[in-house]
Amino acid sequence: MSLDPVLAVEDLWVELGPLDLLRGVSLSVAAGQVAGLVGESGAGKSMIGRSILGLLPTGARVSQGSIRFRGRELVGLPIRAHRDLLGRGMTLIPQDPMTSLNPVHRIGRHMLDVLRLRMGLDRTTARTRALALLDEVHIRDPEAVLMRYPHELSGGMRQRVLIAMAFACEPALIVADEPTTALDVTVQRQILRLIKELQVHHGTAILFVTHDLGVVAKICDTVTVLHSGRVLEQGPVADALGAPQHAYTQALLAATPRYDRPADTLHPVPAPLTEALRVEATALRRGG
Amino acid sequence: MPIGFLVNRLVLAIPTLFGVSVVVFVLLRVVPGDPIAMMIPPGAGQEDIDRLRVLYGLDRSIPEQYGIWLGQALTGDFGTSISLRSDVLGLVLQRLPATLELAALALLIAGALATGLAVLGTASRGRWPEAVVDGVTGTVQAIPDFVWGLLFILALGVLMPVLPISGRFDPRIEIDFATGFYLIESLARFDLDTAAMLLRHAILPAVALALPLTAVLARLLKSSLSEAMTQDYVQVAKVRGFGPGRLIVREAMRNALIPTVALSSVQVTFLIGGTVLVERIFSYPGIGNMAIGAVINRDLPLIQGLVLTFAVLFIAINLVADLTYAALNPRVRRG
Numbered sequence: 001m002s003l004d005p006v007l008a009v010e011d012l013w014v015e016l017g018p019l020d021l022l023r024g025v026s027l028s029v030a031a032g033q034v035a036g037l038v039g040e041s042g043a044g045k046s047m048i049g050r051s052i053l054g055l056l057p058t059g060a061r062v063s064q065g066s067i068r069f070r071g072r073e074l075v076g077l078p079i080r081a082h083r084d085l086l087g088r089g090m091t092l093i094p095q096d097p098m099t100s101l102n103p104v105h106r107i108g109r110h111m112l113d114v115l116r117l118r119m120g121l122d123r124t125t126a127r128t129r130a131l132a133l134l135d136e137v138h139i140r141d142p143e144a145v146l147m148r149y150p151h152e153l154s155g156g157m158r159q160r161v162l163i164a165m166a167f168a169c170e171p172a173l174i175v176a177d178e179p180t181t182a183l184d185v186t187v188q189r190q191i192l193r194l195i196k197e198l199q200v201h202h203g204t205a206i207l208f209v210t211h212d213l214g215v216v217a218k219i220c221d222t223v224t225v226l227h228s229g230r231v232l233e234q235g236p237v238a239d240a241l242g243a244p245q246h247a248y249t250q251a252l253l254a255a256t257p258r259y260d261r262p263a264d265t266l267h268p269v270p271a272p273l274t275e276a277l278r279v280e281a282t283a284l285r286r287g288g
Numbered sequence: 289m290p291i292g293f294l295v296n297r298l299v300l301a302i303p304t305l306f307g308v309s310v311v312v313f314v315l316l317r318v319v320p321g322d323p324i325a326m327m328i329p330p331g332a333g334q335e336d337i338d339r340l341r342v343l344y345g346l347d348r349s350i351p352e353q354y355g356i357w358l359g360q361a362l363t364g365d366f367g368t369s370i371s372l373r374s375d376v377l378g379l380v381l382q383r384l385p386a387t388l389e390l391a392a393l394a395l396l397i398a399g400a401l402a403t404g405l406a407v408l409g410t411a412s413r414g415r416w417p418e419a420v421v422d423g424v425t426g427t428v429q430a431i432p433d434f435v436w437g438l439l440f441i442l443a444l445g446v447l448m449p450v451l452p453i454s455g456r457f458d459p460r461i462e463i464d465f466a467t468g469f470y471l472i473e474s475l476a477r478f479d480l481d482t483a484a485m486l487l488r489h490a491i492l493p494a495v496a497l498a499l500p501l502t503a504v505l506a507r508l509l510k511s512s513l514s515e516a517m518t519q520d521y522v523q524v525a526k527v528r529g530f531g532p533g534r535l536i537v538r539e540a541m542r543n544a545l546i547p548t549v550a551l552s553s554v555q556v557t558f559l560i561g562g563t564v565l566v567e568r569i570f571s572y573p574g575i576g577n578m579a580i581g582a583v584i585n586r587d588l589p590l591i592q593g594l595v596l597t598f599a600v601l602f603i604a605i606n607l608v609a610d611l612t613y614a615a616l617n618p619r620v621r622r623g
């Protein structure tokens with residue numbers, strides 16, 4: 001790729017006490033692309049997102065490696081400087097829309113705060129922009145929604161609001177951490193389509209975390225398969241899913257439902273395989 | 289909701305007040321101690337005593353006495369104080385503003401200090417200021433209000449006399465007020481000299497009352513704030529680039545106040561109860577101080593009137609706490 005990637009993670013190790021949560025992860029997200037990040041629960045997907053956003057849980061720290069955002073090194077960056085990147089540089093679409101909006105604030109307050117305080121818009125401009133954003137995420141009657149409290153909206157509606165807020169600051173990178181897992185299946189599909197639509201329209205780079213290869217096939221350009229904190233397979237979606245190199249990816253594919261394959265022919269990922277991979281990962285040691 | 293809610297609560301208050309009046313009435317008459325004995329001069333004959341007993345209705349049975357008292361109370365007549373020889377309702381209403389001003393000042397101080405401490409403790413999570421906040425609140429909570437009062441009198445009234453330690457105002461100054469709320473009235477008239485003089489008198493008892501409450505509120509609020517700071521919505525606000533001060537004040541605070549308010553109404557009633565001893569210590573002319581005098585003199589009508597007044601205050605505090613809770617919490621407001 002000739003263009004510099006928006007995000008380049010190289011040989012990232014994250015430790016929590018004696019535990020290595022990430023073991024030499026490398027991945028990159030090119031401008032305007034959607035990079036998928038898949039793996040089973042506990043693989044470390046969210047930990048990668050948190051490292052990028054500077055939100056590692058207390059006690060966890062980057063022990064080695066580099067995270068470059070638009071060419072700027074984030075590892076070792078002072079907290080304040082990292083915070084200045086949040087919102088306008090990079091942001092998050094959270095997993096659970098039910099808990100991600102402040103229950104005591106109206107939707108309008110949520111959106112206007114972002115637009116006024118982070119984008120520096122005045123009240124009237126911010127309001128116009130908020131209405132346009134709600135319209136963009138296909139919310140009918142945006143005026144009324146601005147007056148609503150979060151508990152008065154459905155999960156799908158709340159996720160639309162959160163998506164609108166993520167795009168509000170025109171960030172270069174969005175980390176979407178399983179943005180549909182908390183939603184009904186029918187709503188999941190609409191939200192996926194919506195994220196893709198806005199991503200294309202705004203030309204935003206997205207790191208899309210999921211455990212569903214079907215979703216990856218639908219909306220991602222590249223994919224990284226993660227297990228026990230290390231990368232097993234990586235590349236353009238067509239290659240990685242069309243001709244997977246790693247036995248684990250093949251097993252994941254065999255476990256993924258598809259429209260042309262009845263559910264009863266699915267095979268779960270064999271336990272001995274994941275166990276062997278776990279043992280292999282624990283043996284990995286940090287290099288210099 | 290508010291109107292129906294208010295009516296509901298007022299209706300519920302009736303049996304509560306009725307129960308309180310029965311219990312106090314009966315208790316006062318079965319415990320030993322004769323109010324007449326307290327008021328007669330030495331050497332008075334049994335005849336005089338009997339005449340007084342009839343005069344105050346103490347010769348009748350307890351249910352009969354209660355019936356008479358209740359009948360009069362319902363018309364607004366709470367009897368005549370035995371020791372002060374004056375209308376109970378009038379006496380209480382004359383003293384109540386002093387106590388309300390003192391309690392309000394104490395509440396204001398406690399609320400402000402507690403908020404400051406809780407925010408400081410939350411903002412400095414895991415660093416030394418948090419340990420200081422925890423240590424200070426733990427210590428302060430262990431010392432009751434009247435002990436603070438005695439300490440203040442000793443330190444600031446006797447050893448280093450910088451503040452008045454007795455009364456509500458300087459008796460050398462002539463003041464004329466339309467209401468009993470001297471402090472509020474002088475502030476409303478922008479009579480700042482008088483307000484400052486009143487504040488100098490009220491500040492020590494108010495702080496003594498406020499300190500234990502400050503500690504409890506600070507701990508409640510701090511733990512609610514810390515809890516709120518871990519919520520997803522705060523994390524999401526953080527990812528929008530908002531700084532730590534904003535996260536605490538704008539995102540977490542109101543959510544943290546909801547459980548704090550729910551749990552603190554009991555603590556505020558303790559503060560009202562605390563006025564009894566603290567007003568006494570500072571010779572502050574409120575209903576708490578009056579209550580001690582009434583008990584010492586076995587002044588039954590006055591004690592009854594004062595206990596009912598405290599009961600009304602407690603009911604009012606709980607009502608205000610519930611209304612505040614509803615106002616803070618949009619999920620209750622419409623639900």
Ligand SMILES: Nc1ncnc2c1ncn2[C@@H]1O[C@H](COP(=O)(O)OP(=O)(O)OP(=O)(O)O)[C@@H](O)[C@H]1O
Nearest residue numbers: 016021039040041042043044045046047048057211
């Ligand atoms: N706050 C935390 N404290 C300690 N360990 C944690 C914490 N969060 C995650 N971990 C551990 O870090 C590892 C990676 O967790 P992570 O949340 O990144 O997994 P994930 O791939 O996002 O899984 P999921 O699909 O369930 O979200 C797991 O082993 C988990 O137990």
Ligand SMILES: [Mg+2]
Nearest residue numbers: 045046047177
């Ligand atoms: Mg996760």
